[in-house]
Amino acid sequence: MSDLAFSSFTLIGVDALKFLQGQVTVNVEALAENVSQYTAICDLKGRIHFGLWLKKLNPEHFEIVTTQDQAEEFAKHIKKFGAFSKMKLEQTAQVFPILNGATTDFSTTETDVNAWQLQAIDVGQAWISATTEHLFQPQELRLHQREGVHYDKGCYLGQEIIARLWFKAKPKSWLHLVLGGGHAPAPATLLNDNTQIVNSIELDDTYKALVVAKPAALAELSLDILDLPESLNGDVARPQ
Template sequence: MNDSLNPSPMPQFQQLTIQGDDAEKFLQGQLTCDVTKLGLSYQAAAIGNLKGRIEFGIWIKKQAEKHYDVVISADCADGLKAHLNKYGAFSKFETSAPTPIYPCVLADEPTFSHKDTHNTPEDTQAWMQSSIAMGNYWITSTTQGEFQPQELRLHQRGGMDYDKGCYLGQEVIARIYFKSAPKAFLHYVQGSSDVPAEGEKLGKIQVVNAIANGQDTQQGFEALVVARPEHLTDSDLTIMELPLALQADVARLK
């Protein structure tokens, strides 16, 4: 365990609203997903950097025509707003100030709510447990720029589109998809030690998100990690099953 890192506190999230005539076109040139196919449910997606790594991990939905709601880790919200304003300086849309939104589990799915009744530690704990079990990772300021979208199986969750055209980091991401495959990728694991911090490296295994296994932190942890399968086999971690859609090979089907 790296003593310089502390287990992550319960995550907080904020929402930004993006509205205007050019909102769809602008977002299409930024996000990994196909914005024209968004609906009223939150879709996991990302904005990459020029190295093809996730700079902003988000959830997005189309609230109405020319109106999109974006949810992001609270410690990345101001950075996202600055990014949108910088790249969208000559586009016709407005970005709202970040406002709080609360993680919760509804109908057995991790989601978000504006209702104060969901602003509880119990709701956040349930969201974290459900999200980790389902591969619903979240990126914070600690893990910005650490992971490539395919490593996190974002393409298996509908959050990447390889046919929609250019977006930030697209050349690198597409090259990995069409010409190779990540050697390390997302796994759901259990461990018996103290809860590791986001971004912490357990040998050659990197933690994305982690939570105590139950109320007693001495009982170990559950986590989403990025690792090569052989490194997990050689570790003392127990590999758990992700949902069926995330069990497929991360490489492109030939």
Template sequence: MTQPINSVQPPQFSQLTIQGEDAEKFLQGQITVDVTKLGLSYQAAAISNLKGRIEFGFWIKKQDEKQYDIVISADCADALQAHLSKFGAFSKFETSASTPIYPCVLDGEPTFSHSESNEDVQKWMGTSIATGNYWIVANSQGEFQPQELRLHQRGGMDYDKGCYLGQEVIARIYFKSAPKAFLHYVESSDPKGHASVPAAGEKLGKVQVVNAIAIENGFRALVVARPEHLADNKLSILDLPDALQADVARPQ
């Protein structure tokens, strides 16, 4: 449902920690990124469902030996906890309770801080949308395939790491075809000031919204669509970073 500009709720995020003897092995069989290559910087990644669509989108880093920190939209945190408990029931690791973590922008990059005093949600949202740093919320779980969101162009997918949830579908799309619809950065304006901001996961005709933020007399958004369908909604295409301008298909 489209939301009036003045009612759009800013995102909130939670962090949880996974640590233990089997933490790396377990995560390697769950997430899209190669866990052995993670470092101290947050890396966008995902856990997909068996249909190859993102069930949990998050950022992950290796905080210490056998310890990984995950940041996820707060409204998905409990579901992720339940997922980890279900699939990790026979693995040796522990998952901490989720705690608040705050979006901020440091050196021009969207990231997170443990200090609420650093929080700058609107700046984080604007910078994230402009750089393709999407965030999955409860309303958009299971809606998007990782390649549609250009996750592979952000280092968040590894096609050589072996099996993980949804890997068969994801690999088939990558090696044998390509998404027809994919991530774009767009703007919509209404000179009369009647524009409203669409919700995450909302469909505008054949265009599906990932995230959106209000601007004067309109909104900017990350959307998944075929390029030819953007004009139907009078959406102006803005430039994503160079790394996300490449073709989403596998390089030949």
């Protein structure tokens, strides 16, 4: 049985949208209502601190889901940075994931979390937990190809570094889907100097994993590189 679990929150108030716009990598103002979007709150080095599924019910009412192991730290972060904003964060319940096309929805009815993990890994829906916080930049996880990062939305935490990487450079490592033999390495495990596990799940005598890797480093390992969905197979760099 998986020990992966998820916690849901509501963020309600007249300042909720403005506050989130200055925190997350996605353009909250442009979010469609009632659609779950995976996005991130980054640290000042441009690496993902919190991964979260964000759903805008209306501009003053948001539902947010984090991994349960990030929930307490996430609540402290919001209360610290939002202390002077007219809004209230409340933790509501444990929730359970359901893959819904290009995103994940959540239900209070229990689902098979192991099955979801395998489905999410297969389609490149990487997620961040307490084990992997502060390790990866959004572009390395192909988050922009999942509509989870917008580069023209204005300031947010870590935006300066994230924008510089997008407009003036190119990541050296990025997300790949792999099949390996034996036990599944835990998230954050380094398989070599330039290949790191983001998410993994053990199968019968093999495992599947999403890794952030330099292609040359990945080629040194005894892994099968599998195809991601077409939308995540392209170059992670900005089109020239």
